[in-house]
Amino acid sequence: MLRWLCLLLLAASPALAESLVATRLILPGATVAAADVALARAAIPDALTAPDQAIGQTARVAIYAGRPLFAADLGPAISVTRNQSVTLRYDTGALVITAEGRALGQGGAGDTIRVLNTASKTTLSGRIMPDGTIEIGNTPCAGC
Secondary structure, three states: OHHHHHHHHHHOOOOOOEEEEEOOOEOOOOEOOHHHEEEEEOOOOOEOOOHHHOOOOEEOOOEOOOOEOEHHHEEOOOOEOOOOEEEEEEEOOOOEEEEEEEEOOOEOOOOEEEEEEOOOOEEEEEEEOOOOOEEEOOOOOOOO
């Protein structure tokens, strides 16, 4: 009986983990669709393992066909583009200040970008909120 158990353990092939790979070239700024990714039977360290982790995200770099997808290569969908007119918001609880600005970069909800206050011509850094406004200061991004 012990001999059969040993034989079964030796004959069993090791299970491979699945990793997410690109099925075609995904350009920077493109939104990843279901047809753009597939699961490959390979254990690639730090690669995404499920299609829902990538679908709907935006590529930050070019991802070539057959290459694995990593979390650092993807980000939230772009909601603010460079040179877009945006609303700047500074909120300290009792005091809320809003102003018009211009985005000096692009990003999605939760990303930090530089913006130009069009009234004062001052460059600031702020976090993109889910509604597209730019929160100035150290305010946490709820819902990002």
